[in-house]
Amino acid sequence: MKQKRILFTGGGTAGHVIVNLALIPHFEKQGWKIDYIGSKTGIERDLISELPHVTYHPISTGKLRRYMSVENFKDPFKVLKGTIDAWNIIRKTKPNIIFSKGGFVSVPVIVAARFRRVPTIIHESDFTPGLANKLATPFAKKVLTTFPETVTYLPEKKATYVGAVIREELFQGDKNRGYQLTKFSPNKKVLLIMGGSIGSQKINDIVRQNLPELLQKFQIIHICGRNNMDDKIQQRGYVQFEYINEQLKDIFAITDYVISRAGANAIFEFLALQFPMLLIPLSLSASRGDQIDNAQSFKQNGLAHVLQEEKMTKESFIDAVHQLVDDTSTLQNEMRKYSSEQSREQVIQLIEKMAR
Numbered sequence: 119m120k121q122k123r124i125l126f127t128g129g130g131t132a133g134h135v136i137v138n139l140a141l142i143p144h145f146e147k148q149g150w151k152i153d154y155i156g157s158k159t160g161i162e163r164d165l166i167s168e169l170p171h172v173t174y175h176p177i178s179t180g181k182l183r184r185y186m187s188v189e190n191f192k193d194p195f196k197v198l199k200g201t202i203d204a205w206n207i208i209r210k211t212k213p214n215i216i217f218s219k220g221g222f223v224s225v226p227v228i229v230a231a232r233f234r235r236v237p238t239i240i241h242e243s244d245f246t247p248g249l250a251n252k253l254a255t256p257f258a259k260k261v262l263t264t265f266p267e268t269v270t271y272l273p274e275k276k277a278t279y280v281g282a283v284i285r286e287e288l289f290q291g292d293k294n295r296g297y298q299l300t301k302f303s304p305n306k307k308v309l310l311i312m313g314g315s316i317g318s319q320k321i322n323d324i325v326r327q328n329l330p331e332l333l334q335k336f337q338i339i340h341i342c343g344r345n346n347m348d349d350k351i352q353q354r355g356y357v358q359f360e361y362i363n364e365q366l367k368d369i370f371a372i373t374d375y376v377i378s379r380a381g382a383n384a385i386f387e388f389l390a391l392q393f394p395m396l397l398i399p400l401s402l403s404a405s406r407g408d409q410i411d412n413a414q415s416f417k418q419n420g421l422a423h424v425l426q427e428e429k430m431t432k433e434s435f436i437d438a439v440h441q442l443v444d445d446t447s448t449l450q451n452e453m454r455k456y457s458s459e460q461s462r463e464q465v466i467q468l469i470e471k472m473a474r
Contacts, residue, residue: 180196180222214236218254245415304372309373314379321398385422
């Protein structure tokens with residue numbers, strides 16, 4: 119029997135890789151050959167390089183900008199070259215199916231797959247589809263969504279609501295390793311602060327302004343983003359990291375509360391782990407508004423508190439943290455109604471069915 123082969127793609131941010139990381143272990147166990155197409159320098163290359171049984175193929179990529187830039191005139195040629203690169207990789211690897219998590223690197227892959235007549239499945243995490251997935255959807259067989267409302271933004275025959283795909287390993291953290299890593303005490307609550315895969319200077323600044331008051335109530339794990347650590351701050355109960363990957367499950371094992379941006383993959387992981395969360399979505403001035411939609415959906419369903427970046431001050435931030443703590447029981451009661459276990463299995467079944 120011929121060995122089955124699956125090709126994953128997606129990149130640009132960690133959010134465009136996380137779902138792939140949740141699915142890859144299953145196909146490894148089933149003996150599939152696994153390939154990954156990503157950019158030459160993106161975060162996806164770093165994350166996938168840690169998986170010894172996955173072959174990584176870098177391609178030329180452009181960036182889908184919503185603003186004027188000289189690079190916009192160069193990028194169509196990069197995308198064209200990336201499509202040719204992807205076409206050649208698909209021709210050589212002959213995958214049974216391609217699974218895309220989105221991001222600008224995925225567009226040439228899905229276009230090339232259409233020409234190679236390889237079926238593709240897209241996964242859209244956000245409340246509204248991103249630009250890359252909008253461009254790729256006409257070339258795909260199926261688009262899976264995390265939010266039920268997202269199907270209304272997509273072609274009816276292609277869209278299927280499946281829910282969030284969560285990495286199983288996140289439930290397997292070790293508290294002892296978490297406390298060893300942070301040098302924290304089990305006798306005080308732990309607040310985890312995340313600004314997304316590249317960090318958030320605004321969240322970093324507001325946290326550091328409020329450190330004295332926050333440290334009275336919490337021990338703080340602050341994931342700052344690359345080059346955003348402040349070595350001048352050396353306080354007991356406060357630890358900084360640029361980024362955490364392998365040890366994240368151990369950090370989650372000791373976490374009690376979360377303050378975070380509102381990327382869909384991250385907030386659904388917090389939901390699955392039942393962390394009371396304060397979401398600070400990227401503003402419209404810095405994004406297309408997808409995180410605002412994600413956060414609003416969670417707030418309306420009683421799953422999170424939200425503080426808009428434009429309204430964030432030193433005072434409003436600390437008030438929002440206190441309110442989060444006060445509403446812990448209410449939030450967790452709503453979170454208990456949510457189950458993520460079936461979503462991953464449903465996606466796997468769809469992939470296997472289409473790969474036949």
